[in-house]
Amino acid sequence: MAERSTAAVDVADNSGDEPLTAKADQSTSDGVAQNRERDTDSKEAQGSGGTESPGKASPPELHSGHKLARRYRLEECVTRLDGFSSWRAVDEKLRRAVGVHLLPADHTRARSVLAAARSSALLGDPRFVQVLDAVDENDLVYVVHEWLPDATELTTLLASGPLEVHEAYQMVTQVSQAMAAAHREGLSHLRLNPGAVLRTSSGQWRIRGLAVNAALRGISSDTPQRTDTEAIGALLYAALTQRWPYESDAYGLSGLPKGVGLIAPDQVRAGVHRGLSELAMRALVNDGATASRQEPPCTTPEELVKAISEMPRIRPPEPAFTAPPEYQRTTYQQGTYGRQMPRPGVTQAIPAPPPRCRAVPERLSSGLSPGCSSPRWAWAAGSSRKS
Numbered sequence: 001m002a003e004r005s006t007a008a009v010d011v012a013d014n015s016g017d018e019p020l021t022a023k024a025d026q027s028t029s030d031g032v033a034q035n036r037e038r039d040t041d042s043k044e045a046q047g048s049g050g051t052e053s054p055g056k057a058s059p060p061e062l063h064s065g066h067k068l069a070r071r072y073r074l075e076e077c078v079t080r081l082d083g084f085s086s087w088r089a090v091d092e093k094l095r096r097a098v099g100v101h102l103l104p105a106d107h108t109r110a111r112s113v114l115a116a117a118r119s120s121a122l123l124g125d126p127r128f129v130q131v132l133d134a135v136d137e138n139d140l141v142y143v144v145h146e147w148l149p150d151a152t153e154l155t156t157l158l159a160s161g162p163l164e165v166h167e168a169y170q171m172v173t174q175v176s177q178a179m180a181a182a183h184r185e186g187l188s189h190l191r192l193n194p195g196a197v198l199r200t201s202s203g204q205w206r207i208r209g210l211a212v213n214a215a216l217r218g219i220s221s222d223t224p225q226r227t228d229t230e231a232i233g234a235l236l237y238a239a240l241t242q243r244w245p246y247e248s249d250a251y252g253l254s255g256l257p258k259g260v261g262l263i264a265p266d267q268v269r270a271g272v273h274r275g276l277s278e279l280a281m282r283a284l285v286n287d288g289a290t291a292s293r294q295e296p297p298c299t300t301p302e303e304l305v306k307a308i309s310e311m312p313r314i315r316p317p318e319p320a321f322t323a324p325p326e327y328q329r330t331t332y333q334q335g336t337y338g339r340q341m342p343r344p345g346v347t348q349a350i351p352a353p354p355p356r357c358r359a360v361p362e363r364l365s366s367g368l369s370p371g372c373s374s375p376r377w378a379w380a381a382g383s384s385r386k387s
Contacts, residue, residue: 062087062102068142069135072100083107084216088147091132097147098132101216102140109218110141116215117143123185127178129198129208143212151198151206154235155251158194158242165273168239169314171197172232172279174205176308179228180301182210188224190214192231194238194251225300232304233283240265240272245284275311282307 062085066074072089079086084103091098103110117134124130133144154171157163163171175197179189189196191213198206214220221227237245244253245262256263262284266277282298298304 067092068100068140069137072098072142072144074100082217083109084113089144091144097149099145099147101143101145101212103142103216105136105139105141107141109215110136112215112218113143113212114141116211119187120211123182123187123210125178125181127174127204127206128182128210129206131212145208145212148198148200148206150201154194154197154199154239157199158238159252162242162269163239164317165276166314166316168236168273168276170203171199171205171239172236172276172304173308175207175232175235176301176304178205178207179232180305183225183228183301187211188214188221189228189231190219190221190224191217192228192235194235194253197235229283229298229301229304232301233280233298236276236280237265237284240276240280241268243268245280273314275314279304279307279311 062074062077064074064076068074068089071091071093073092074087074089076088077085078088084101084107087100087102089098089100090096101113103113107113114134114136117131120128121131121134129146129148131143131145133142135142135144162168175192179192182188187210189207189210191209192207196207196209196213198208200206234245237243238251238253242253244250244255247255247258249255256268262281264277264281266272266274278295279298282295283304285297295307298307
């Protein structure tokens with residue numbers, strides 16, 4: 001990464017903003033998603049108290065093939081929204097795919113975006129999609145980040161049904177631990193939704209858009225830890241039930257029936273793991289505990305990590321045993337070619353052994369059949385002739 005993008009940044013020196021706590025959307029992601037603004041931007045769908053401030057500048061007029069810093073070639077625009085655009089690009093120097101967020105340098109949020117990108121880059125946690133570069137030049141501000149072609153976002157996974165219990169357990173565990181580490185460094189997400197959580201081909205869960213996507217949208221929160229914790233609870237709820245835990249439909253998921261309030265996941269769908277159901281409720285319910293066990297709510301990612309560690313560990317399912325195909329006998333197997341195969345259930349006659357030659361006195365040896373001899377009597381006959 002260039003030195004200009006990895007140096008520690010004092011946000012006050014850049015723009016006078018408060019230290020960044022940000023929330024991200026899948027539309028500004030590492031490119032696993034295409035141009036799909038499934039996000040409704042409604043408070044009901046997201047369940048957070050974030051606020052947005054519109055930008056005044058128009059998005060840069062760029063096109064496929066345009067190069068940034070004579071290195072990053074823009075390939076495809078995946079998002080164009082609210083004064084910024086997101087692209088899939090190619091790093092021609094390292095010959096790899098990358099994602100790029102672009103906005104004018106005079107955009108009202110340009111300074112915040114740069115500060116958020118540099119702060120996220122300094123975190124260096126592999127559980128987050130990494131920021132590779134953050135540059136302000138030629139009247140443009142752009143942020144370069146990883147592109148994960150082998151990763152699948154949670155929205156796509158949930159389109160085919162709820163997650164398996166162990167997979168949901170791994171997802172909430174890894175996401176909670178990652179967000180707890182980010183908050184310890186003063187970073188927030190504030191836009192954590194099914195489009196911002198990815199599962200790689202190796203089974204690892206990664207989070208995209210830490211700090212950067214919230215800065216792009218101008219989102220802030222007075223209680224960033226509570227906001228991110230509730231978002232993790234919503235992710236777990238969706239993973240268990242394939243439903244969004246608010247009344248509005250969002251991210252390709254149906255919302256809850258209107259007027260009934262928040263329903264525990266194990267009451268929405270049969271067969272839901274009881275411990276994970278209660279964990280989701282503890283992260284989602286703001287005014288206290290679940291009705292069943294009166295456990296205290298989790299208000300920070302750190303508390304959520306502690307609650308998960310106190311649960312009995314959920315083991316992966318046993319691999320399914322596949323019976324081998326039935327053995328097929330053929331006439332070409334060794335020792336059977338040209339022979340008649342015995343029929344099952346039929347007793348086969350055992351051939352009698354060839355008769356043994358009986359030793360006879362010498363006076364009868366002349367009458368032996370050819371091939372029948374007796375060394376014992378032959379020796380006796382020789383001895384008698386010598387005598």
